[in-house]
Amino acid sequence: MNVVWEWDKAFEVLPVLLSGFFQVTLLVTVLSTVIAAVLGLVIAIVRRSAPRPIGRVVGFVVDFIRMTPIVVQLLFAYYAFLNVSPIVIGIAVFGIHYSTYMAEVYRAGIDSVPESQWEATTALSMSRYRIWTAVVVPQALRATAPALGNYAISMFKDTPFLLTIGVVEMVQAGLIFGGNNFKYLEAITIAGVIFLLASYPTSLLIGRLEKRLAFSN
Amino acid sequence: MSTQKFSSARLAIAASSVLALGLVGCSATDDGDAGASTLSALQEAGTITVAVADERPYSWVDGDEAMGATIAMHEEIFSNMGIDNVDVIQVDWNSLIPGLNAGRFDAISAGMSILPERCEAAAFSSPEIMYTTALMVPEGNPQGITDLDSVAATDGVRLAVLAGGIEAGYADSLGITGVQSVPDAQTGMDTVANGRADAFAMTAISLNYMADNNPSVPVETTGAFVQSIDGVDQVGAGATVFRQADTALLAAYNDALADITTDVDAYLGLVGEYGFTAENLPPADLTTAQLCAGTDG
Structure with missing residues (x-):
């Protein structure tokens, strides 16, 4: 009983953790990243080009979301939308929360597009739609892709907060296993290793992507 | 070079003290008398x-x-x-x-x-x-649930169970999907009372006690039952x-x-x-x- 680490428990908990990882942790990360990337771009464009009152309102909402903890937002949505299943709430809250951060990244990317490019679009009398889709966004994305990737990793590491709204993701699955077997160390250690094995290669990839985009600029 | 030696010596001391702690922990309960x-x-x-x-x-x-x-x-x-x-x-x-x-x-x-x-x-x-099992449901039991088999058979019943509770295993074996996990009994009752879940499965004694002691909460409990999984009664x-x-x-x-x-x-x-x-x-x-x-x- 007093053995600190038991290998057979470690092998027993591994499939439990992996199933939690693929069925919940990875699913939430991927879907929320897509939501955050799209919604973040919309927010950035609205704040830059919509009429000032609308931009102000959006700016206030974005600041409000960024200044409150994600756990509070998860619990708020959990109790406010009783008919929505917890995992859908998790995906939506993570997506919206991180979209506010990604919007700032896009803003920096848009600002990095040289003024001369904007002037050229005016000279060519391009439509608003064409300015954004053909000139600004493609150039802005180049500068922003690495930072967006870092937020995706950050979101990935925040997924254990889902346990506050009753979603059994990888860490919660490990804690339940620990409670039933009185062995927490194995579960928590392996969960940490799985996080590391998933996020470290991703960050290396993002680093390479950053270099490649920088060279071709 | 010398600093490296120093740090590896410190590491050895740290490692052996951890080992010693582990040994002390073992001997405390291995006392034959x-x-x-x-x-x-x-x-x-x-x-x-x-x-x-x-x-x-x-x-x-x-x-x-x-x-x-x-x-x-x-x-x-x-x-x-x-x-x-x-x-x-x-x-x-x-x-x-x-x-x-x-x-x-x-x-x-x-x-x-x-x-x-x-x-x-x-x-x-x-x-x-x-232990027998029961379900806590909204007052009037609108979906007419009687046990976990009827939860599995009725479409759209959202079931809540205690995280790590034995009922979570029952729900899994019965193929009930969309099961919500709650950290404690109080939260389980709240999820049924506020409409987040349609039923909360737990031991009958605990559920009856909670329902009796919270008369203002609009919930009721089903009769106690012994859940059967693959034909084996779960005693x-x-x-x-x-x-x-x-x-x-x-x-x-x-x-x-x-x-x-x-x-x-x-x-x-x-x-x-x-x-x-x-x-x-x-x-x-x-x-x-x-x-x-x-x-x-």
């Missing part, structure tokens, strides 16, 4: 310390006073064993067995279910409480937990317990006021060994 000495030491001191985890109506601490069915049972049994005073400390549910093995208390008074994994870690007394029983080394204490406890569990009136006299009925009295032929082996009685 502990079985006999714990019982006599407790009788000499006249006091036993038991742990509870706020599981109502089994055992909980209200202000300074310990209350509940297993507390009532233990005050009677331990006094029959020559230990007049029962000290109660409250800990987190998941710390019960680790704390027992670490020597922080001498027994667990929480009606803990006898399960094979737990038997590997600690020693269970003879069965004390039979659950709770017992008092001791350290595996304390064999004499366990044997003396079981002797004193038998006086109560063989006498329905004595049993209900102690636990009846907490909502227990004759159905909760374990049958004489159900043994801890059967439950530890995972074969249902």
Whole structure:
């Protein structure tokens, strides 16, 4: 009983953790990243080009979301939308929360597009739609892709907060296993290793992507 | 070079002190005489310390006073064993067995279910409480749910279970999807009351106790049932937990317990006021060994 680490428990908990990882942790990360990337771009464009009152309102909402903890937002949505299943709430809250951060990244990317490019679009009398889709966004994305990737990793590491709204993701699955077997160390250690094995290669990839985009600029 | 040597020496010291801690931890419970000495030491001191985890109506601490069915049972049994005073400390549910093995208390008074994994870690007394399952549903039971089979058969019933609870395993085996997991019984009742879930599965005694003590909450409980999985009735029983080394204490406890569990009136006299009925009295032929082996009685 007093053995600190038991290998057979470690092998027993591994499939439990992996199933939690693929069925919940990875699913939430991927879907929320897509939501955050799209919604973040919309927010950035609205704040830059919509009429000032609308931009102000959006700016206030974005600041409000960024200044409150994600756990509070998860619990708020959990109790406010009783008919929505917890995992859908998790995906939506993570997506919206991180979209506010990604919007700032896009803003920096848009600002990095040289003024001369904007002037050229005016000279060519391009439509608003064409300015954004053909000139600004493609150039802005180049500068922003690495930072967006870092937020995706950050979101990935925040997924254990889902346990506050009753979603059994990888860490919660490990804690339940620990409670039933009185062995927490194995579960928590392996969960940490799985996080590391998933996020470290991703960050290396993002680093390479950053270099490649920088060279071709 | 010298700093490297220094740091590896420090590492060795750190590693050996960790090892030493581990060895001390082992030897504390591997004492061969502990079985006999714990019982006599407790009788000499006249006091036993038991742990509870706020599981109502089994055992909980209200202000300074310990209350509940297993507390009532233990005050009677331990006094029959020559230990007049029962000290109660409250800990987190998941710390019960680790704390027992670490020597922080001498027994667990929480009606803990006898399960094979737990038997590997600690020693269970003879069965004390039979568990049946029930469902908490909104007042009026709009979906007409009676048991977990009807939850599985009815479309759109959102079921809540305790995280890590035995009902979570039942739901899994029955193929019930979209199951929500709640951290405690109170949250389970809240999820049904506020409409987040349509049913909350837990032991019948706990659900009935909660429903009776919260008359303003718009929920009710279904009748108790014994869940069947793949044709096998899931019989659950709770017992008092001791350290595996304390064999004499366990044997003396079981002797004193038998006086109560063989006498329905004595049993209900102690636990009846907490909502227990004759159905909760374990049958004489159900043994801890059967439950530890995972074969249902």
